[in-house]
Amino acid sequence: MNVLPLYAQLINLFAAILLLLSFAMLAQRRVLSLIDLFAAQGLALAASTAIVAFGTGQHHLYWSAGLTLVLKVFLLPWILYRLIRQLDVKWDFERLINVPTTMLIGIVLVVFSFNLAVPISQLASTVTRSTLGIAMACVMLSFLMMITRRKAIPQVIGFLSMENGLFFAATSATYGMPMVVELGIALDVLVGVLILGVFFFQIREQFDSLDLKHLEKLKEGE
């Protein structure tokens, strides 16, 4: 039996952690814990990227890993924490579909993603190709999380987590995107969070709540 080198095994381990964290985020009720989970996901991502960089000698990936660490483990969670403190929202939240059903749908999505990733993995020549399925599953699960949440902040966290999944997919399929693109995306995410933060205040000022069901009134007609 062909034994994988240690770093490849580690990558697989971190990929599994990433997937696990995605599921955890899907099921998490409290917003503060959600941010912690997001930070943990960022940490796993940074670690796995660094290991890929170490194992394959792709030095530019060190930069990516560092960027991820700074941005997604420290900066974004800090911004989000501050937002929550300022908005004074530390509540539990309900969801549209109950947790077991959401989990089941998540499992179906994971199966679908793995199924989808098989032909692509065979084409890719990287050591990390087996993790592509997991990366896609992370994207899907984050998307599902955005769909099932009704409050504004968890939706933004879902969006950020989706970006994590995309980043991981890029690393596992082609050893990362060009540095310029990566920097661009990082900046986009940062600016996006800042703008959304402003929106939070605006929404709350308008509706006295961050519940997105108030936005339903904005539709035309009736």
Next chain:
Amino acid sequence: MQPDAISLVLAAVVAWLAIGALGIAGLRKLRFVSRVLFPAGAGVGIALAVVAFLAIGAPANAVVLPFGLPDLPFHLRIDALSAFFLVLLGAMSAAISLFSAGYFRSSEGTPPGLICFQYHVFLAAMALVLVADDAYAFMVAWEAMALASYFLVTTEHRIPEIRRAGFLYLLIAHVGAIGILLCFGVLQGGSGDYTFAGMRAAALSPAWASVGFFLALFGFGAKAGILPLHVWLPEAHPAAPSPVSALMSGVMLKTAIYGLLRVAFDLLQLQLWWWGVVALAFGLVTALFGVIFAAAQTDMKRLLAYSSIENIGIIVSGIGLAILFKAYDKPTLAAIALTAALYHALNHAFFKSLLFLATGAVLHATHERSLGKLGGLIHRMPWVAWLALVGTLAIAGLPPLNGFVSEWLLLQAFLFTPTLPQSFVNMLVPIAAAALVLAAALAAYVMVKFYGVIFLGRPREANLAYAKDAGKHERLALSLLAAGCVLLGIFPGVVIHALDPVNVLLVGSPVGEAAGNWLMLAPFGEDRSSYSPLIVLVVIVAVVLVTMQVVHRYYHGRVRRADPWDCGYPLQTPRMQDTAEGFGQPVRQVFEPFFRIERELPTPFDATPRYRVDASDPWWHWIYVPVARAAELAARFVGLIQQGRISVYLTYSFVTLLALLFLVR
């Protein structure tokens, strides 16, 4: 070194743009704008007309501008066709700018400096349309023209109806622009070369050429007002300030005619006979419809707008006839038909601008557009009334004025044609000629109504007594246009001779010396038919003078003054005069199927009887309302998707993503 014609045209365009920019600088300085900028624009117009007139006979002259998109510079070119329309633009802009100098006042709407800017951008864009030599430059200029005129139409943008009229205009202008864009796409024939030179070189199959021609007919027809795309004209013209109406009707509609000619005769290398038949049919139907509707109107500017539709119909039928003859390889006949069309375009520019400006003067003096509240203005506004009379007679097609010449020429082209090789077409030509005569006669009827109700009789409202005649700028402008109408009518030989380079360019044959000298017009030889406007004029003047002398000598002094018999009506008020509605009633009655009439008749026992009749355009109900309903229905179905919940929208994208991933894997 003598500067070439195209550089001079370009200089005129730049001068107009500069004047417009100065208008922006003096946004609310009405005196500066009206006393300096508009007359300056008129001067540029005269210069442009002279340059272009000299360029009609000169060889074509092209230039590539160093700007535009990367690898896609603007190509400009002036040839006989462009030059002819530039003459028209220059002459009209000169007169209309002069009128505008006295017309625009401070109002609630757009400030005068901004009007000046929009106006001169409009002029410059029209000039660029006429000299553009690639599809890209043409479309840019065309859209600039549409936008500038849209803003001019909505000068009084605080009034909702005017905003609505402007929107309708913009909408149809864009629908037409799509047609033109697609037409150019077809004409380049897969070569990807969008210069006009490339389009001339493209060898199109007859099927694709037909597609190209009909797209052009559709696209330019939307701008010109060919049925059924005419609905914007009667809305936009009453909404726009009168000089803008004059410019749009007199010049902008002609740019559409220019485009149609450019595509049909220059860019397309072959013409099929049935294109001519279709254009002819559309032209005649448009002419008839336009004139019948003009007869039913009670708003003087709407009436003129419908009359513009009629005249465009006549011009288009002339073009259709020219295509027909060209396709059957009879270039001389084609040249006569084309001359008639071009001549009518020129004439229409003159008399329609004159009449629109006259309505502008009336509007300023009385603040009234409705014919039912005007009347007797010849006593209050003699200048405007007499000058408008010239325009009215010209548009009615009476000799020796210009309207007669072009309509006569077109009829000659219809009637004195040798048998064409297609018996079906041979049967069609007399019917078409009859329709044309009907339209011309009805046009005279409409103009009698227009003039009689506004200027003759007694004032229908008390406040008309305070109407003041136009100022000196306005008088001068109206006099210039009226003089143009007279001169174009009296010296047709000169004009036709000047038009020959256009004929040679488009149909490959001049009308020739046979068309007559400066005195006599005889396109098919003097033994068949001839017309000498100068002799007609001399006879008319002589008859009038002799009659006056006779009356003066034999009857003068034997007048008995007494109370007239009052027909048994002791009380007569101005409201008992024939009204616009009453005058148009016979036409409404005869052509009832053309209208969509709603009547409200009082019962015999009504204490306060009210009579209301509303004759509206049936094309609204035949085409536009169904289209609008269909769009609304489709929008309602699409609207079902709009739930308002973010999670639902996210689900849409999620499902789409999954479906796409599933499909492409």
